[in-house]
Amino acid sequence: MTNVLEVRNLSKSFGGVQAVKDVHFDLKEGEFLALIGPNGAGKTTCFNMLNGYLKPNAGSVSLRGQALIGHPPRKIWRMGVGRTFQITATFLSMTVVENVQMALISHHRRVYDLFSRATRLYVDEAMALLELVSMQDQAGRACSELAYGDLKRLELAIALAHEPALLLMDEPTAGMAPSERLALMALTAEIVAKGGVSVVFTEHDMDVVFAHAHRILVLNRGELIAEGTGSEIRTNPLVQEVYLGGGSVFEAESAHA
Amino acid sequence: MLDVTNLGAWYGRAQILNGVSLSVGENEVVALMGRNGAGKSTTMKSIMGLVRHIDGTIRYAENEIRGNTPHAICRLGMGYVPEDRRIFGDLTIEENLEVGRREARPDAPEWTQKHLFELFPNLAERRKNLGKQLSGGEQQMLTIARTLMGNPKLVLLDEPSEGIAPVIVEQMARVIAELKREGLSVLISEQNLHFARIVSDRAYIIEKGEMRFEGSFADLDGNPEISNTYLAV
Amino acid sequence: MNLIRRTVLGALAAMPLTGLTTGISLAQDTIVLGEVNSYTRLPAFTEPYKKGWQLAVEQINAAGGIDGKQLEVISRDDTGDPATAIRIAEELVSKDGAVLIFGTFLSNIGLAVSDFAKQKEVLFLASEPLSDAIVWSKGNKYTYRLRPSTHMQAAMLAEQAAKLDAVKWATVAPNYAYGQDAVKAFKAELTKLRPDVEFVEEQWPPVFKIDAGSTVRALEAAKPDAIYNVTFGGDLAKFVREGSLRFLFEDRDVASLLTGEPEYLDPLGAEAPTGWIVTGYPSTDIETDEHKAFADAYMEKFGEAPKTGSIVGYNSILAIAAALEKAGSTDTDALLTAMEGLIVESSPTGPFTFRAADHQSTMGAYVGKTGMVDGKPSMVDWAYADGADYLPSEDDAAALRPTE
């Protein structure tokens, strides 16, 4: 399989603190990759460099051979990278379907159209995307009234609007009930399985990670400390020490997984 | 100690809670469980006086407190730890604690900075640091410590395990156990059944703004369809 | 009581959507005059003015009015905004049936209303605005001006300033059209009389926002022999105070425009400078019969001495009454014909004429020095300067006006 994404020697420091150091990995076509690690390990920083919100101090990122570094987020989006946010970012003063329509309007380059009625554009496509994430029943609701889990699903629909090659999901299931978490990630896995899109996600819920990720990368203090499948990571002593812990809470949780 | 009956809450025109009732007894840890958006945080905020449009009754320590301002409720001995931490980023840790400081109460344990720094040693090391310089886990500790500075009898803990690493979750469980040992009552909102089971005495389950279950964890285990329906673990 | 009722009823009747229909419902035995001024923006200057015209109207009406008709003034606040002034002028003419418009204080409002008068073909007597442009560069057929203009007053001062030994002059003037005109006119007139003078420094503080300390020091740094001041109101008080603290006025002559007017001089109290050459209005000292009668009546009615605005308001009505009598009609054309060369035979400040060539009245001003009399600031050694003597010849003035 070919590599969709190649990350080489990515480094970033903030005022002397090395947030990300020499991170190096590949993502294969159709792969579902998890990036885990303690808070402050550099996961979000990594993400922000992949999609252009931050400029790395060193290193390169290429998507299907095109260099991503140096482009603003909107360009990277047009190159085929979609994303969802750790803290949901949606247009709260619009309805659910309007949110998806905005992404479609942008994708079809009609943002400077001053005369059409925005709400009448791409309705069918938007509804199809909502159906994909089972949100079609809520299409007409104000986004500000949605439950958090629904917002996350909406974000996924928005992120898929321009048929991205790569989807970046930053803590996609944070704030969702366990059942919803698994459902959302199962849905994502399904989308990945259909082909055409590869996913990198960060996550704290190990159930979700171990249940769906094809491969797991572990970051600690900005460095990649482990890489492998679920069982490899689970038994890695270094990972246990810095991240998973050995206490009762986790055991209870993982026993259920 | 806390008795909530028929609580309703609205944001704008949208009704979020509908007839929610719950109670917390003396030195009891009670879990309020449910999915995200089920109404856990809104229940807590409503109890604390942070939601403007509510109805029903909220009795706390023999007082009707619905309609009271948050500060008045706090002064009756209720502490609130928000899910999004809301520490004061431009204040030092010591100053953050100072904001929470209130007079000692005869009926509740008294917390001092010194005592809290023993409970949260990481904070002690960084007492002169600004709140925004802390990591997520440290911020979570600080927000609890800050609330304890008010010497509460009852603490509302909104999703303490959310968004933090498993190692910190373990530490959190120990802190809650310590609070119970000190004689506090705790209402904790939680999505994680295992965490809730470890730290609390009994549970409520809320869904779409309505209470669906109340009872012990044994009851819950005896009715798997409930947890399957509303928590579906 | 009656006044309150009238104000309230008038206001209600004037509510924009109730007065929908055209039609002038006023009785035929009154002549309505429309009046606009900046009553809320500049009350210190416009309140005495209002009292002045109220007194004149009362006296004329008590004496039987004009041809048996009573004068009625409908007075409105322009809020200091030219656009509002124009809207009010329109309403005064088209709804209230005003036969002419008079008033305004700020030059830009005067200009706006004068342009409106030209467009709508109605007579406008600009009572107070000083801008030269109103009668000269932007003059028009429908606009006349009463008060002696910036140019005239500057020329009066220049005449006195020329008698001084001072050669190096510095100027300080508020940074807007009035200040700029006043400095330009003074320079031109003084240089005409004394080709040897030079102007070594100019300060242009923003109006009502003078940074007096810095301005004083900048003037001081130029070491002038004399200073020409155009600031007024609060700026003047600050300037005087900071200047005297820093010895700016020691051994220096000062010529100061309008500073002798009670509106500007009285507030300075014990700190008023002495020996400054000023134009103004020594309202309690003028001993002519006409003025005494005016001042006494004013004092009796309002319990205070008249100010410059009072005399301007009073003379405005005298001029309008004279025009109405001469025209024998309230028709605009007749009024315009009457205004050309109109002579007001008798006024508290003496007779004056509206020049046909440039529509400027020859009403003068008083030139003298500031001094302290009984602990109160006042004008001393003053003399009346007839406006006619400080105006260009009628031919020259006519050449300054746009061709119509």
Next chain:
Amino acid sequence: MGFYFAQLLTGLANASSLFLIASGLSIIFGVTRIVNFAHGSFYMVGAYIAYTLVSLWSGSIFGFWVSVLLAAMVVGMIGLVIELTILRRIYHAPELFQLVATFGVVLIFQDATLAIWGAEDLLGPRAPGLNSAVRIMGEPIPEYDLALIAIGPVVLLAIWLLFHKTRWGVLVRAATQDREMVGALGVNQAWLFSAAFVLGSFLAGLGGALQIPREAVSLQMDLSIIGEAFVVVVIGGMGSVSGAFVAAVLISVLNAFAILIFPQISIVLPFVIMAIVLIFRPHGLFGKPGSEKGAPEEPDQPLALMDQKSAMVLMAALLVLAISPVFTADFTTVLMVDVMVATLFAVSLHFMMGVGGMVSFGHAAYFGVGAYGAAMAVKFLGFGMIPAMIFGPVCAVLAALFFGWFCVRLSGVYLAMLTLAAAQILWGVTFQWQEFTGGDDGILGVWPAKWASADKVYFYIAFVFCIGGIWALRRAAFSPFGYILRGIRDSQTRAEAIGIDTRFHQWMGFVLAGGFAGLAGVVFAFSKGSVFPDTLGIALSIDGLIMVLLGGIHALAGPILGAGAFVLIEDWVTRLDYWRFIFGAIILIVVLLAPDGIAGGIQRLLRGLKGGRA
């Protein structure tokens, strides 16, 4: 050398005065997030009260300083009353709405002061014991200036100690970050707000009282200081007291030296400095990111097209307006033209503020540029009416292109203040450049063409342009362009993440709003026949802001209702004595009855009539 040192001291003395008032403003904004227009009024009232007290105690050193402090305390109490009776009730209103209330307070204070102290300027005594000058390096320096130079830093130190060494100060600083959380920790934030408001008012009163020995107390004091005070606060960074000090020193000292070289600069200098600072430091010298935002608020409801009934009501209203010249007098048509112009202006501002989330304190700039563009096209280029009416908005678009490019790089109050700086700089140029713009004598003779000169004919021209403009802006609000603009307001992150060039888009939104403001200016110019620098002035910008906020910023109908109400009420009340007091009171009543603006109030009323839950 001595000369320059003395000039520096003069600048520093001014800086102290400016700092006192600015620090109060900054504290009030920091804690309560209120943009307090009434701050200048507090300053003025402080001066008047001090004048009265000092006059009672004439000559005594003790009496003077006690009077100054007493005056400041009285102003603090006045601040408390205003906070308790008005502001406390509207903290939950949409962002900046409290500004409308403080505007009402300004109007009330203007007339109250006039009624109490009279119209004439009042010159108080000099400070006893400090009433002469000392020589420093040979230059005379007033002793009172030296006292002021000392007072500034002393007050700064006192505030710093108060904020860092007392519990109250810690609470205040916490409240500036998250006032709700402070409340949940048992602090009565209502009193914290009151206390901050009292402290801010006290400082304003102190600033005013300390001016007694320097200047005559006058009715212009309020508006002459407020602009500069805001500039100082913004240069320093909103909420930063030490920033305000540095900014006050910067402005005053630069002014003291600049007028030696270029005396005319004073008019615009503070605004030029502010523009430069904001371009390089988008949060002022010491401001923090986030310091520009108002209180958090509930998100807007999604836009909905009008239902059939409302559309019919609207069409009927338009029809009545269209045929109104047939049965009304000329002056009413003139008034209606004013209403339409104000409405288009308010709608264009609302497009920027409400739809685009970019608050402007200087929208009149584009109105004025449109008006001047048309006037100059008539005067210098010999254009006819219609070509000039097209030329004007083009000029406004060009001006908006230029200034908007800088403005959209900022957000919140900083953006608003940069628009103000742009407007003031344009105003200064227009005001100063007499040969070209006629200075404040303006441009006359901009009347409609002969065929359109009748009031009723011109009404229809105005009708076509204004109603057409409003329709176009409304259409734009519902277009993809407008929706995306609202999206950027909701979440810049999300907009960027769906491929939007957010800055460019906001820039274009700015330009569109500016262009339509220019169109309003053009219609205005021809209806008045003349243009003056007032058309670019702060007063008009503020009027526009009040119309939008009073009407209700969350509704597209808001600016239309707001502008109509504003113009008609003003036209009516100015016929009365003490109309500013009445107008101010009306504004306060509306504000208290409808904290969501007139549009929100009407909606609630209609819902109430239908028996729905409010």
